[in-house]
Amino acid sequence: STSSMWGGRFSEATDSFVAEFTASVGFDQRFANQDIAGSIAHATMLAKAGIITEAEKDQIVGGLTQIKQEIADGKFVWSVALEDVHMNVESRLTAIIGDVGKKLHTGRSRNDQVATDIRLYLRDQTDIILGLLKRLQTGLLDLASEHTDTIMPGFTHLQTAQPVSFGHHVMAWFEMLMRDSERLIDGRKRINQMPLGAAALAGTTYPIEREFTAQLLGFEGICQNSLDAVSDRDFAIEFASSASLLMMHLSRMSEEIILWMSAQFGFVVVPDRFCTGSSIMPQKKNPDVPELVRGKAARVFGDMITLLTLMKNQPLAYNKDNQEDKEPLFDVVDTVTGSLLAFADMLPNLIPNKENMRAATMKGYATATDLADYLVRKGLAFRDAHEVVGKAVALGVQKGVDLSELSLDELQGFSDLIGEDVFEYLTLEGSLNARNHIGGTAPNQVKMAIERGRQRIEQL
Numbered sequence: 081s082t083s084s085m086w087g088g089r090f091s092e093a094t095d096s097f098v099a100e101f102t103a104s105v106g107f108d109q110r111f112a113n114q115d116i117a118g119s120i121a122h123a124t125m126l127a128k129a130g131i132i133t134e135a136e137k138d139q140i141v142g143g144l145t146q147i148k149q150e151i152a153d154g155k156f157v158w159s160v161a162l163e164d165v166h167m168n169v170e171s172r173l174t175a176i177i178g179d180v181g182k183k184l185h186t187g188r189s190r191n192d193q194v195a196t197d198i199r200l201y202l203r204d205q206t207d208i209i210l211g212l213l214k215r216l217q218t219g220l221l222d223l224a225s226e227h228t229d230t231i232m233p234g235f236t237h238l239q240t241a242q243p244v245s246f247g248h249h250v251m252a253w254f255e256m257l258m259r260d261s262e263r264l265i266d267g268r269k270r271i272n273q274m275p276l277g278a279a280a281l282a283g284t285t286y287p288i289e290r291e292f293t294a295q296l297l298g299f300e301g302i303c304q305n306s307l308d309a310v311s312d313r314d315f316a317i318e319f320a321s322s323a324s325l326l327m328m329h330l331s332r333m334s335e336e337i338i339l340w341m342s343a344q345f346g347f348v349v350v351p352d353r354f355c356t357g358s359s360i361m362p363q364k365k366n367p368d369v370p371e372l373v374r375g376k377a378a379r380v381f382g383d384m385i386t387l388l389t390l391m392k393n394q395p396l397a398y399n400k401d402n403q404e405d406k407e408p409l410f411d412v413v414d415t416v417t418g419s420l421l422a423f424a425d426m427l428p429n430l431i432p433n434k435e436n437m438r439a440a441t442m443k444g445y446a447t448a449t450d451l452a453d454y455l456v457r458k459g460l461a462f463r464d465a466h467e468v469v470g471k472a473v474a475l476g477v478q479k480g481v482d483l484s485e486l487s488l489d490e491l492q493g494f495s496d497l498i499g500e501d502v503f504e505y506l507t508l509e510g511s512l513n514a515r516n517h518i519g520g521t522a523p524n525q526v527k528m529a530i531e532r533g534r535q536r537i538e539q540l
C-alpha cells in the first residue's frame with residue numbers, strides 16, 4: 081500500500097505528473113473556510129447522532145479551528161500531493177489531533193463535501209454581489225434625481241428619435257439592474273440546499289441527521305436525492321447565467337458611456353480617475369474602465385458556456401469532470417465583483433454636459449412625433465398626420481432649420497389645422513411633459529419612478 085489517503089488498494093504510488101495533473105488545491109483552497117465550516121457542522125452532527133463522542137467532536141472542532149487560523153495567518157502548507165483542499169485540511173487535522181482526525185470523514189465523501197463547499201461559497205458571493213448591485217443602483221437613483229429635467233436625445237437605430245430626460249435614461253439602467261438583482265436573489269434559493277448526507281452517491285449507512293447539519297450551516301433545505309446532490313451543478317450554471325445577463329447590461333451601459341464621452345457626442349465627462357491617457361497622443365483621455373467592463377462581459381459569457389458544456393454529457397453521479405467547474409466559477413465571481421466595484425464608483429460621478437445634450441436634441445427633428453400627435457388631436461388620422469409632418473421635416477432639412485424654427489405660415493402650408501399654439505408642443509420641455517404616464521419620460525413621472533425605485537431596492 082502507498083501513503084496517500086486512498087492508498088489501501090494501490091500497489092504503486094501515483095505518477096508524479098498525474099498527481100499534479102489531477103490536483104485542484106491550487107485553486108480550490110479558495111474555499112477553505114467553507115470546507116472547515118462544513119466539517120465542523122458535520123462533526124457536530126456526528127456527535128449529536130452518537131456516531132462519534134462529544135470529546136472526539138471537541139477535539140475535531142479544536143483542530144479545525146486551529147487550521148482555520150493557520151490558513152488566515154498564511155502559515156498553512158498546501159500540498160499538491162494531497163490533491164485538493166479537502167484532503168489537505170483533513171490530513172493536517174490528523175497531524176494536529178492524532179487518530180481522532182480520521183473519524184471526521186465518517187458518513188461523508190468528498191463528493192458531497194465539495195458540492196457543499198461550492199454552495200456555501202456561492203451563497204456568500206451572491207450576497208456580496210447583491211450588496212454591490214444595491215450600491216450601484218443607489219448611485220443611479222441619486223444621479224437620476226439630479227437630472228430629471230436634463231434633456232437629451234433618445235435614440236432608435238442610434239438616430240435621433242425623441243427627446244428624453246437624462247434621468248429617465250439612467251432609470252432604464254436601474255430597471256435592468258433591478259431584474260439582475262431579482263434573478264440572483266431567486267437563484268440563491270436553489271444554491272442554498274445542502275448536499276451533505278449524499279456521501280459518495282447513494283447515501284450512508286450511519287444514522288445521520290441531515291436537517292440538523294443543514295440548520296447549523298444556514299441551508300434553507302436539503303437536496304432530496306443523493307445522486308442528484310453530488311452530481312448536478314445547475315445552480316452554478318444558473319448563477320453564471322444571471323451573471324452573464326448582468327454583465328451584458330453593464331456592457332451596454334459601457335457602450336453608451338464610451339460613445340457619450342467622445343468629442344463627437346460630448347454628452348458626459350467621466351472623471352479623470354476612471355480614465356487613462358495615451359503614451360503617444362498627449363490630448364487623449366480614454367474610457368478604459370467602461371471599455372474593460374465591456375470586454376470582461378465576454379469572459380463571463382465564456383465561463384457560462386464552459387460550465388454548461390462541462391455538465392452536458394455527464395452520466396449520474398459524480399465525475400471528476402466537475403473539478404473543472406471551479407476556475408470558471410471563480411472567474412465569474414471575480415469579474416462580476418470587479419466590474420461592479422468599478423461601476424459603483426464611476427457611474428454616480430458621471431457629469432452630463434447639459435448644453436451639448438440640448439444642442440444635440442435640437443438636431444434631428446426630435447419633436448416630429450409631437451407635431452403628428454398635435455394634428456391627431458386636431459382631428460387628423462395618424463397616418464395622414466405622419467405624411468404631413470414628413471413633408472414639414474423635408475422643408476426643415478432643405479432650409480437647415482428645426483421644426484420649431486419654421487414660420488406659422490410655412491407650417492400652415494402643410495395643414496390648415498395647425499394654429500398658433502403649435503409652438504408650445506414643439507419645444508423640448510413640452511415634448512417631455514406630454515409623456516405623462518407611468519413609464520413615460522415626463523420629469524414628474526421620472527421623479528415618481530425614482531421614489532418607487534428607492535422603495536423597491538429596500539424591499540428586495
Ligand code: ARG
Binds near residue numbers: 400402403404
Ligand atoms: N477536487 C474534487 C472536485 O473538485 C473533489 C471531489 C473529488 N472526488 C473524487 N471522488 N475524486 O470535484
